[in-house]
Amino acid sequence: MSNVAVFDQNAGIGVLAESPLAHVSGVKGGHTPGVVIHEKAFLGYLTLRGNSADSSFCSGVEQALGMPLPTEPLSLHQNQQKGSSIQWLSPDEWLIVVQGGTEYETEMALRTELSSHFAVVNISGGQTLLTLSGSAAQDVLHKSTVYDVHPRNFPVGKAVATNFAKATAIIRRPSEGTWELIVRRSFADYCYRWLIDASQEFGVDYE
Amino acid sequence: MFHIYCPYCGEHREENEFRPKGQAHIMRPKDPESCSDEEWADYLFFRDNPKGIHHEMWVHATGCRKFFNMTRDTVSYEILEVYKMGEQPKITAASRVVGGEK
Ligand SMILES: [Zn+2]
Numbered sequence: 001m002s003n004v005a006v007f008d009q010n011a012g013i014g015v016l017a018e019s020p021l022a023h024v025s026g027v028k029g030g031h032t033p034g035v036v037i038h039e040k041a042f043l044g045y046l047t048l049r050g051n052s053a054d055s056s057f058c059s060g061v062e063q064a065l066g067m068p069l070p071t072e073p074l075s076l077h078q079n080q081q082k083g084s085s086i087q088w089l090s091p092d093e094w095l096i097v098v099q100g101g102t103e104y105e106t107e108m109a110l111r112t113e114l115s116s117h118f119a120v121v122n123i124s125g126g127q128t129l130l131t132l133s134g135s136a137a138q139d140v141l142h143k144s145t146v147y148d149v150h151p152r153n154f155p156v157g158k159a160v161a162t163n164f165a166k167a168t169a170i171i172r173r174p175s176e177g178t179w180e181l182i183v184r185r186s187f188a189d190y191c192y193r194w195l196i197d198a199s200q201e202f203g204v205d206y207e
Numbered sequence: 208m209f210h211i212y213c214p215y216c217g218e219h220r221e222e223n224e225f226r227p228k229g230q231a232h233i234m235r236p237k238d239p240e241s242c243s244d245e246e247w248a249d250y251l252f253f254r255d256n257p258k259g260i261h262h263e264m265w266v267h268a269t270g271c272r273k274f275f276n277m278t279r280d281t282v283s284y285e286i287l288e289v290y291k292m293g294e295q296p297k298i299t300a301a302s303r304v305v306g307g308e309k
Binding site: 073093163 | 215216217218220221223224269270271272273
């Protein structure tokens with residue numbers, strides 16, 4: 001157990017929370033939209049830092065999260081049961097995404113399990129997550145980033161931090177037909193408008 | 208446009224994702240108090256500007272955000288190698304003269 005002052009940053013229900021895309025209205029792209037965009041608002045985000053060469057660190061993370069620490073560059077692990085994930089950001093840094101409201105208990109679980117040199121920071125609210133699906137989702141990504149999103153280079157279970165439009169984003173592929181974009185709060189409006197514009201030719205639904 | 212291999216991500220990425228950070232392997236004088244003004248100024252302000260082999264630092268700014276080193280030819284712009292922080296270059300101006308020009 002680490003000796004650090006922590007508190008639950010989630011104000012809970014009863015306090016109005018606003019996603020960075022609270023102001024946008026929906027878009028309907030006809031009967032068979034090529035792209036379907038959906039915001040998963042109010043998820044919990046934690047950054048974890050530590051030494052993956054330390055086996056007690058790896059086992060502690062797995063114990064706390066119920067999924068192994070991704071030590072392979074650019075890999076994404078998911079815990080389907082908890083609806084959570086952890087991705088490699090750099091050799092000593094990972095991003096944990098959990099269901100909204102469970103970020104504090106996740107942080108406490110990590111602090112209970114970990115003892116060596118590590119850091120956990122709750123960064124919830126600093127970004128939001130958009131999912132892209134539909135037959136033309138990959139085409140929209142081709143228009144938006146120079147990173148090669150062809151399946152031969154971007155299999156399921158990969159997560160990449162790269163340039164998106166004129167901003168930066170994390171692009172993830174959690175399953176065969178779904179892409180996830182994690183964008184910074186201050187760029188969310190720009191990325192949303194870019195996506196709607198880039199998706200126009202395929203027909204786009206945003207709910 | 209460079210196509211740069213990040214030794215941490217283990218992939219080639221577009222130059223847009225990186226930022227150059229100047230000359231590599233600059234050692235801070237161990238005892239600044241005993242430095243001459245010239246030695247201290249050299250450490251702080253003066254950088255090499257070679258024609259040919261240059262060892263420089265880059266940061267993978269929009270990717271893993273790690274610094275690494277690169278050996279680059281300032282004439283042809285060819286990237287000869289990248290290597291992690293703390294490592295030494297395999298290709299140097301001296302090794303190139305001995306080995307002959309490519
Ligand atoms: Zn990198």
